[in-house]
Amino acid sequence: MKSKTSIIEVARLAGVSKSTVSRVITESGGSVSRRAQEKVAAAIKELGYTRNTLAAGLRAQKTWMVLVMVPDIANPYWSEIARAAQDRLEAEGNSVVVGNTDWVKSREDRYFELAKSGRFDGMVINSVTDDIEAINDMGIPVVMVGERAESQDIDTVGTDTMAATRMALEHLWARGNRRIAIATSDHGGERFLSLRRRAYDDFMKDMGVPADSSLAFSVKLSEEGGRELVRSLLALDGWRDRIDAVFCGNDILAIAAINALRDAGIVAGKDLSLVGMDDIPAAAHTFPALTTVRKPRALIGAAAAELLLARIRDPERPPERRLFPGELMVRGSVTERHI
Amino acid sequence: MKSKTSIIEVARLAGVSKSTVSRVITESGGSVSRRAQEKVAAAIKELGYTRNTLAAGLRAQKTWMVLVMVPDIANPYWSEIARAAQDRLEAEGNSVVVGNTDWVKSREDRYFELAKSGRFDGMVINSVTDDIEAINDMGIPVVMVGERAESQDIDTVGTDTMAATRMALEHLWARGNRRIAIATSDHGGERFLSLRRRAYDDFMKDMGVPADSSLAFSVKLSEEGGRELVRSLLALDGWRDRIDAVFCGNDILAIAAINALRDAGIVAGKDLSLVGMDDIPAAAHTFPALTTVRKPRALIGAAAAELLLARIRDPERPPERRLFPGELMVRGSVTERHI
DNA sequence: TTGAAAGCGCTAACAT
DNA sequence: ATGTTAGCGCTTTCAA
Numbered sequence: 001m002k003s004k005t006s007i008i009e010v011a012r013l014a015g016v017s018k019s020t021v022s023r024v025i026t027e028s029g030g031s032v033s034r035r036a037q038e039k040v041a042a043a044i045k046e047l048g049y050t051r052n053t054l055a056a057g058l059r060a061q062k063t064w065m066v067l068v069m070v071p072d073i074a075n076p077y078w079s080e081i082a083r084a085a086q087d088r089l090e091a092e093g094n095s096v097v098v099g100n101t102d103w104v105k106s107r108e109d110r111y112f113e114l115a116k117s118g119r120f121d122g123m124v125i126n127s128v129t130d131d132i133e134a135i136n137d138m139g140i141p142v143v144m145v146g147e148r149a150e151s152q153d154i155d156t157v158g159t160d161t162m163a164a165t166r167m168a169l170e171h172l173w174a175r176g177n178r179r180i181a182i183a184t185s186d187h188g189g190e191r192f193l194s195l196r197r198r199a200y201d202d203f204m205k206d207m208g209v210p211a212d213s214s215l216a217f218s219v220k221l222s223e224e225g226g227r228e229l230v231r232s233l234l235a236l237d238g239w240r241d242r243i244d245a246v247f248c249g250n251d252i253l254a255i256a257a258i259n260a261l262r263d264a265g266i267v268a269g270k271d272l273s274l275v276g277m278d279d280i281p282a283a284a285h286t287f288p289a290l291t292t293v294r295k296p297r298a299l300i301g302a303a304a305a306e307l308l309l310a311r312i313r314d315p316e317r318p319p320e321r322r323l324f325p326g327e328l329m330v331r332g333s334v335t336e337r338h339i
Numbered sequence: 340m341k342s343k344t345s346i347i348e349v350a351r352l353a354g355v356s357k358s359t360v361s362r363v364i365t366e367s368g369g370s371v372s373r374r375a376q377e378k379v380a381a382a383i384k385e386l387g388y389t390r391n392t393l394a395a396g397l398r399a400q401k402t403w404m405v406l407v408m409v410p411d412i413a414n415p416y417w418s419e420i421a422r423a424a425q426d427r428l429e430a431e432g433n434s435v436v437v438g439n440t441d442w443v444k445s446r447e448d449r450y451f452e453l454a455k456s457g458r459f460d461g462m463v464i465n466s467v468t469d470d471i472e473a474i475n476d477m478g479i480p481v482v483m484v485g486e487r488a489e490s491q492d493i494d495t496v497g498t499d500t501m502a503a504t505r506m507a508l509e510h511l512w513a514r515g516n517r518r519i520a521i522a523t524s525d526h527g528g529e530r531f532l533s534l535r536r537r538a539y540d541d542f543m544k545d546m547g548v549p550a551d552s553s554l555a556f557s558v559k560l561s562e563e564g565g566r567e568l569v570r571s572l573l574a575l576d577g578w579r580d581r582i583d584a585v586f587c588g589n590d591i592l593a594i595a596a597i598n599a600l601r602d603a604g605i606v607a608g609k610d611l612s613l614v615g616m617d618d619i620p621a622a623a624h625t626f627p628a629l630t631t632v633r634k635p636r637a638l639i640g641a642a643a644a645e646l647l648l649a650r651i652r653d654p655e656r657p658p659e660r661r662l663f664p665g666e667l668m669v670r671g672s673v674t675e676r677h678i
Numbered sequence: 679t680t681g682a683a684a685g686c687g688c689t690a691a692c693a694t
Numbered sequence: 695a696t697g698t699t700a701g702c703g704c705t706t707t708c709a710a
Binding site: 060 | 702703705706
């Protein structure tokens with residue numbers, strides 16, 4: 001089944017030494033006579049030879065392979081980032097493969113081991129653990145996708161979550177929504193909710209709205225969280241007078257809320273304004289379609305690739321940090337209120 | 340940056356030969372004295388040594404790495420298959436990475452090259468080209484995910500599309516829908532529409548409904564296709580009397596149709612029944628939620644892994660073909676008609 | 679321009 | 695139980 005043709009058989013058939021063959025198949029190949037070149041090319045073709053880049057890399061300490069490690073490959077957010085990074089990286093001659101950790105540390109460790117044992121020239125990662133030491137320990141160029149404040153010694157790219165949140169809140173406000181609630185998580189899986197919450201607090205203060213912590217719902221950023229939000233909302237005394245809009249920490253939450261509200265006879269975009277965050281594909285297909293803030297996945301992926309390439313080129317360059325603004329996607333879930 | 344500790348420095352520090360070190364770091368390691376074992380372990384720890392599995396593989400002709408190559412990583416259908424395969428494969432000690440071709444041949448070729456140059460022990464793939472020769476040429480175990488009739492010499496796993504289609508049609512029929520149309524593509528990107536169409540024709544015949552080709556809409560399996568379907572439908576003379584349900588080739592199409600219908604004042608699940616195929620995430624979030632046939636992605640991924648493992652174990656085993664039935668997801672887009 | 683030889687880091691057959 | 699010696703397939707001095 002396996003063909004196993006090696007440089008040496010090519011050499012034999014071409015009637016040259018393996019060094020010569022090596023020279024012709026290498027980019028930087030030393031000088032080879034035209035004649036030898038041709039003979040080798042012919043032999044390669046006849047034998048259907050393919051260079052074992054692994055063995056080549058063993059010597060050259062190179063793999064021409066880059067790993068993009070994401071926590072959830074089934075989430076379009078991550079897969080699109082991966083794809084964008086891939087474009088850029090491949091253009092530079094690397095092959096890219098993606099690793100999926102499913103948020104579990106042991107899987108992340110597995111990929112880290114692969115890296116340590118020299119399988120990749122670099123990685124673009126979103127780490128489950130954010131164990132900076134483990135990351136540096138791999139000894140290869142790494143770019144992080146996310147928004148950790150801590151990792152100042154590692155190249156980072158991400159969305160400016162606070163700005164994105166503010167963007168959503170401003171939209172709500174501009175449409176006349178004044179009694180704005182927030183639903184987000186403040187612990188667990190999602191690391192940056194505190195940023196969302198902070199942006200919310202800042203915004204309300206800037207608008208001169210007195211703080212009202214009963215308008216800050218703490219729920220999981222999941223479908224269940226969306227249903228829970230609606231339950232809590234309905235249970236709130238006189239909520240109709242106190243809330244006319246809610247900023248949801250992400251789209252999953254927001255979409256589940258839209259549906260739960262409908263079940264309760266409340267229609268989003270009419271009785272209550274809702275905005276989400278992320279712009280997942282389903283956001284465009286709900287009814288009403290969800291107004292949300294899109295994270296610039298393509299930009300993020302491309303920038304990550306860019307930084308990685310730069311670091312591979314020069315391991316000593318100072319770490320860089322690139323945050324991109326979100327993009328408001330205006331759809332149908334925000335009410336226009338005339339005040 | 341890179342630590343570059345090799346077996347030889349470990350040996351030196353431990354005061355043993357490198358073979359001994361090799362023995363302790365290998366699974367199948369030969370016999371090593373307790374004392375040597377300890378000394379080596381200590382040295383490894385002190386040096387922070389990590390085994391270069393690449394070099395190890397060079398000798399063992401093994402990489403312990405498997406590639407899952409999919410055409411669109413951002414499509415949950417593929418990413419979930421990949422993830423399911425990953426579970427099974429990792430349990431067997433392999434690392435899995437996923438390759439994304441984005442339906443472009445040159446990317447597929449790139450992965451094929453990697454495979455040829457010995458980077459993976461096997462692959463689970465959905466090929467863009469289905470170039471059987473190129474696939475065999477890689478000389479490593481491959482399992483195809485899809486439903487090609489041709490590739491009988493390669494292990495294959497997929498969904499039984501005809502059975503799945505029939506399942507949807509039977510559901511429509513059972514709910515009293517008698518005038519059933521079909522919207523699917525009959526050329527281009529999607530290869531198996533003919534199976535859907537064939538299943539449709541068979542079913543109608545079995546039910547004793549005379550064939551009516553004007554009820555077979557040929558559109559792309561895309562959002563645009565969904566809008567086009569609705570345009571064609573509305574343009575059809577007296578369509579309300581001739582059609583009470585439409586089977587859509589996939590969910591994207593069906594969801595776009597639901598929305599286009601609503602724009603025309605027609606509500607799916609009431610005025611017209613609609614079923615989709617695939618069960619993409621958005622299908623559960625539309626209004627009405629889409630009744631559709633779910634492809635058993637987890638089963639497919641796991642089965643693919645299983646077959647691959649089996650073939651790696653025994654390259655000579657006869658090729659196997661596993662097709663799984665779909666699962667009907669009853670939601671709100673099919674009308675109950677009393678007849 | 680070309681070949682011989684020495685590795686890259688590791689494993690495995692063969693001695694001891 | 696352990697060391698010695700050959701490689702795995704390729705690149706890269708070093709001579710010629």
